[in-house]
Amino acid sequence: xxxxxxxxESFRFAADALRQNKLRTMLxxxxxxxxxxxxxFVFSAADSxxxxxxxxxxxLGSKTIFVQKWPWGGFGDYPWWKYVNRPExxxxxxxxxxxxxxxxxxxxxxxxxxxxxxxxxxxxxxxVGVRAASQDFNKTWNLEFQEGRYxxxxxxxxGSPVVLIGASVAEGxxxxxxAVGKSISVMGRKLNVVGVFKKEGEDMLGMSQDKxxxxxxxxxxxxxxxxxxxxxPQITVRGYDNIPLEEVESELRGAMRSIRKIRxxxxxxxxxxxxxxxxxxxxxxxxxxxxxGWIIGGFSILVGGFGIANIMFVSVKERTNIIGIQKSLGxxxxxxxxxxxxxAVALCLLGGGFGLLLVYLGTxxxxxxxxxxxxxxxxxxxxxxxxxxxxxxxxxxxxxxxSRLDPVEAIRS
Numbered sequence: 001x002x003x004x005x006x007x008x009e010s011f012r013f014a015a016d017a018l019r020q021n022k023l024r025t026m027l028x029x030x031x032x033x034x035x036x037x038x039x040x041f042v043f044s045a046a047d048s049x050x051x052x053x054x055x056x057x058x059x060l061g062s063k064t065i066f067v068q069k070w071p072w073g074g075f076g077d078y079p080w081w082k083y084v085n086r087p088e089x090x091x092x093x094x095x096x097x098x099x100x101x102x103x104x105x106x107x108x109x110x111x112x113x114x115x116x117x118x119x120x121x122x123x124x125x126x127x128v129g130v131r132a133a134s135q136d137f138n139k140t141w142n143l144e145f146q147e148g149r150y151x152x153x154x155x156x157x158x159g160s161p162v163v164l165i166g167a168s169v170a171e172g173x174x175x176x177x178x179a180v181g182k183s184i185s186v187m188g189r190k191l192n193v194v195g196v197f198k199k200e201g202e203d204m205l206g207m208s209q210d211k212x213x214x215x216x217x218x219x220x221x222x223x224x225x226x227x228x229x230x231x232x233p234q235i236t237v238r239g240y241d242n243i244p245l246e247e248v249e250s251e252l253r254g255a256m257r258s259i260r261k262i263r264x265x266x267x268x269x270x271x272x273x274x275x276x277x278x279x280x281x282x283x284x285x286x287x288x289x290x291x292x293g294w295i296i297g298g299f300s301i302l303v304g305g306f307g308i309a310n311i312m313f314v315s316v317k318e319r320t321n322i323i324g325i326q327k328s329l330g331x332x333x334x335x336x337x338x339x340x341x342x343x344a345v346a347l348c349l350l351g352g353g354f355g356l357l358l359v360y361l362g363t364x365x366x367x368x369x370x371x372x373x374x375x376x377x378x379x380x381x382x383x384x385x386x387x388x389x390x391x392x393x394x395x396x397x398x399x400x401x402x403s404r405l406d407p408v409e410a411i412r413s
Contacts, residue, residue, distance in 0.1 A: 028311040029351035031304025032390060035297045036355030040375075040383045041362055042293030048373045050286050054279065062275060063105075064140060065249055067093070067235035067256060071271035073281070086269045088229050091217075093259055094134065097235060100255045103243045106139025109217055111231035113224070118165075118213065119185040120173040128169060129212040130186060132220030140236040143209075148180040148195030151216055155194075159218030163191040167199035168210040187223055191215060245274070301386070304351060305394040312344050312398035323402055324410025337403035344395020345388055352387030356380060 069086045094109035101107060113130040135156035137143075143150065146167060155162050163186065170179040170193075179193045200208040220226050227233055239248030249272055256270055316323070323336055359375055366373040 024314075025311060025347070028307035029304070029347060029354065031300050031302075031307050032348050032351030032387065033304070033354040033358070035299075035301030035304050036352045036383045036387060037297075037358045038300055039293050039297030039386065040356060040359045040379050042296065043290065043379050043382065044359060044363065044375050045366075045373055046286050046289045046293070047376055047379065048371075050282060051374070053282055063239040063241060063243075063245055063248065064274065065237045065239070065245075065252055066273040067097075067237065067252070068232075068271050068273055069229070072273045072277045083271070087260075088227060089233050089235050089270065090227050093256070094235050096259045097237070097252070097255055098136075100258075101237065101251060103239050103248045103251050104237050105240050106136040106236075106238045107134075108136040108140045108236045109134045109226075109233070110137065110236060111217070111220065111224075111226050111233050113187075113231055116187060118169060118173065120182065123173050123175075125169055125172040125211075127211065131212055131214045132217045132224075132226060133214055134217045137214065137236075140238040144198040145195050146198040147178065148193070150195060156216045156218065159216055159221065161189065161191045161219055162194045162216065164195040164197060164214040165193055166197050166208075166210040166212045169213060170196045186213065186215070189223060191219075245276075249274070301390055304348075305390050308344055308347055308351075308391065308394040309398060311347070312340060312395050313401075315343065316340060316398050316402045319402075320405065320410045323405055324407045324412075327405070327407035328411065333403040336405075337399045340399035340402050341392065341395050344399065345391030348387040348391030348394070349384065352383050356383045359383075 067089050069088050070083050089109075091109060094107065097104075098107045110131060110133045115126070116128050116130045117124055117126050118128045119125075135151065135153060138150045147170070148164075150164070151160075151162060154160075163184065165173075165179060165184070173179070173184060174182065179196050181193065183190045183192050185191075197209045197212075200210055217226060224231065237248070237252055239245060253268070253272060256272075257268065260269060262269065326336065356375075359379075363373045363375050
């Protein structure tokens with residue numbers, strides 16, 4: 001009870017200091033407010049951006065591996081010269097992998113052509129992504145349909161002129177009318193729509209299927225060179241949920257080396273890319289952003305800490321006679337120390353609270369500007385924690401000096 005009473009008195013003294021010396025106290029709190037705002041705003045923006053990017057990466061699947069020519073990365077000292085002469089992934093690689101892999105739930109061969117025009121009668125949409133995929137495409141990717149179905153085995157094997165389209169494509173071509181059963185023109189060929197993907201919305205990495213269409217790879221063979229590097233051929237392998245990703249990757253690497261006839265000790269001439277690579281790159285990138293946030297806000301907090309220490313020394317000077325009376329009535333040194341220490345913490349919490357309020361207002365403004373920034377609970381806790389730490393550090397010496405005052409000399413002051 002004494003502790004709670006002490007804390008209450010400390011907050012009351014802090015409120016009195018703010019009320020009696022508004023300008024002086026607000027200027028002292030300004031550094032803490034700006035510092036907390038800078039740190040928490042940077043962290044909140046980075047965390048919101050990271051969450052959106054991670055949500056896009058998660059669409060790749062935690063059990064999915066992509067066999068490609070180029071390893072993911074491309075930052076810093078990227079040794080592109082090591083990879084430029086590698087062979088592209090081929091249909092032969094895909095067909096042999098499909099028969100050899102035991103830990104794979106699905107294996108699909110995919111190509112992608114950007115910025116194509118799709119037509120239906122007088123309606124047309126530009127900038128559509130055209131993807132051709134083998135039959136297991138629905139096993140390597142999570143597909144949801146708002147209309148229609150996936151390719152049948154017979155349609156996939158025979159290369160039937162059928163197509164799956166994204167929600168935005170369907171909306172642009174058919175204006176809300178049913179799409180299944182209608183024929184669209186793609187790359188000079190007529191294809192029958194059998195399914196429409198469920199609307200996903202935009203994401204940070206462009207992983208949405210909304211403006212994509214998918215056709216069987218066996219149909220695409222008669223239209224384009226499906227093994228050309230121009231169309232980014234890749235093999236997508238998705239392991240079973242009960243099999244560790246490392247085992248799936250080990251089996252896949254062994255099978256690819258055997259198919260490519262790579263001798264022991266010779267480096268792979270293919271890349272096995274997975275979502276964890278992108279996640280690790282994100283962690284490194286945002287680690288730098290977090291450090292920048294600490295540096296930006298750290299200087300303001302340092303100045304704010306000196307301001308709090310200064311106002312606490314002034315507060316001790318103004319209340320010297322009160323301290324003497326308290327000590328003459330039996331108040332212990334630790335009681336005086338904690339009283340002023342809690343007052344410093346209260347002032348820092350007040351400044352930190354203003355900083356968090358500014359961050360919250362920033363999240364409202366960012367939402368209106370089109371980027372939804374979220375003030376996470378962990379960042380609120382961080383702001384409060386930093387405020388408490390700065391209050392303890394900046395208030396300890398003034399509080400210690402107050403606790404060591406001689407009661408007689410203090411009363412005479």
